[in-house]
Amino acid sequence: MRRKSNGLDKKLEKAARNINVSEQQLEQLSNLANKYKYKSQREIEEEMINMINTFSKKEKRDLIKRLQMLKRMTDLLDDSQTKKIDKFIKLLSR
Template sequence: MAKDLSKINKKLAEAAGSINPTDEQMAQFAKMVSKYKNKSLEEIEAEINQMMSNFSRAQKDDFIQKLQMLKQMQGLLDRNQMKKVDLFIRLLSQ
């Protein structure tokens, strides 16, 4: 897992430029990717809709920013995972 986190950290640093994520943020990214890896878009949408009622606008914006950084990491996500990230962003932006 530590090796994976260092790869993710390197890719994030390349993609994000001046943004310096903490180890905790990188762990959150890895956890998020793992949690939703095998879920269908319908399952994800239902879960997000349920969670969104508890998020403040600031929390949604923070999550959207993290998801956008995740999308920028070339080679980290496959096509299906990118669709799921796009779905997250779309739902959180509402």
């Protein structure tokens, strides 16, 4: 099943230019998205928790800042994606 992008590629490209993302970072993001494409919400949350437990306090703070910056790009995210970012921020804040 092919999903409609609704201009998502153009939005991502615009956002990437605004935050100076390299081609390599965009490729890594694409690979990461493909890795999790067929995983359930529960599987993703479990992996997130395991990953978060390996972060230092500074790494958590830095990631929270980046997620908050992403969240402010309202034209890039829909409500569901914003809620997921909020949940990830909550997990990082523990």
